[in-house]
Amino acid sequence: MSVLKTALAAPSRMRGIFRYLLQAPKQCEKRGKLTSLLSPDKLSEGRNKGAEHPMFDAALRESIKCGLLIEENEEIAINFNLPEASRHPQTGDKLLPDTLVQLFFASDNEDEEDLGRLIAWYLAQDIYDAPDTWEKVEKLVAEQGVAESLDLKISSDSLFGQLADWMCYLGFAWGHALELNKKLVVAEPTASNKRLVVAEPTAYLRRNLKDLFQGEAKAKLSIRDFLDRLAKKCPLFETGKFREQVEEKIGDRLPNHLSTSTAFALFRLQDDGCVKLVKESDADLFIFPGVGNEEGFSHIILTGVEL
Incomplete structure (x- = not known):
């Protein structure tokens, strides 16, 4: 289990x-x-x-x-x-989230495959319209016909609470509470309360940028090489084992297209000055989808800003 x-x-x-x-x-x-x-x-x-x-x-x-x-x-x-x-x-404590990502998902750990597939499924959804409550998760997995492959045969609000806690701690999401009647609602996550979860992996990527660039200051990688390194390190992302298992069920991304969650996280890191996304002539472009528009980039540069 x-x-x-x-x-x-x-x-x-x-x-x-x-x-x-x-x-x-x-x-x-x-x-x-x-x-x-x-x-x-x-x-x-x-x-x-x-x-x-x-x-x-x-x-x-x-x-x-x-x-x-x-x-x-x-x-x-x-x-x-x-x-x-x-x-x-x-x-050790600072590195614990990444240590657990390695132990859970990149070490042939069969016990955690259900968690890996579910987080990969979450990251594969449209971040601008992703499910943020268990009720919406159940509805969407039913519509996509993946409840059995995601091992969600048993409905449980507590399952969503556990998923939300782990996604947020590992850096693949963040949660927030809404204000209702001028009172901050902080409760166990159920279909009816106001705790919402946003699957957005900026925290994980920020922690691992130096390692993905192999510690080389102001290094430049093609987007393809960056994604290959990322998928090897954490197979929840594009081309990783768990992501491919999910996309096989819900439909593959278009060639050279990032998921909106990965693109959003990289845009945030660029806004924070951590990386720079560039477009070089005669280089393969990867499409970064946004709200109503798409941008193409070929390379990513580590800026050297303190992370």
């Missing part, structure tokens, strides 16, 4: 365990002590007697299953096979 279907394994809970272990001696701790520190018995009083620490247990189980943590002889530790920067006390 994936983190998508394990409602108690929220990003914040997995992050809490990881952050503690980052600072622990040798980055490991006895399971019993870790449980007592992060999920004290007093918090479990009067709750599920069959599982005294259900939230902690679910978060720990998913953290181990995806390879973020390891367990041996009743000790929990950060996986020493992770890149050094991902384990470093000063950088």
